[in-house]
Amino acid sequence: GDSVTQMEGPVTLSEEAFLTINCTYTATGYPSLFWYVQYPGEGLQLLLKATKADDKGSNKGFEATYRKETTSFHLEKGSVQVSDSAVYFCALSLNQAGTALIFGKGTTLSVSS
């Protein structure tokens, strides 16, 4: 079935380090792909998305490229900050009206100064 697999956490980094969180997916058709972020005590917020192959989503210094050939959507940031500490969820949508998002298990990122 359709699914999302993302790297296990927690990921612990020092401030200004480079971040990669891997995400791969299995889906029929041509899904849209998303990264959501959950800050402590808050709900999920959309961080970025890509709706077709080779699209790059970007926001707040984070980037992810939709790679159809490797079925991946890895999240990257060149220089993380303490304020980036959160749980990051990769998700896909099958692009059928009304269908729900399918989420990965989430990766906890902890950034220390």
Add this chain to the structure above:
Amino acid sequence: NAGVMQNPRHLVRRRGQEARLRCSPMKGHSHVYWYRQLPEEGLKFMVYLQKENIIDESGMPKERFSAEFPKEGPSILRIQQVVRGDSAAYFCASSPPNPFSGETEAFFGQGTRLTVV
């Protein structure tokens, strides 16, 4: 414009009691989705509702769980005779009149953390 509001934020119930979780979608949104997040798991889809209609309940357990989204008032997720395995975070999301399809964004609430003791 207030975001998606869920209450209560934390709920403690004894085994066998009922739990009622409420979700008020963003103003103008008519589509509501409920998700459950078990410890060490991702968010799992439970049910998708429009006003007065259940559109997709394929993720709902067959027993004890029900959901509604009345014409007036919030969406309610109801869990009867709770068991310890129901302990989880329950998230609600809403989307605009066009149902979420990847092109429209779904907005999430802060979740309700249910603990069954």
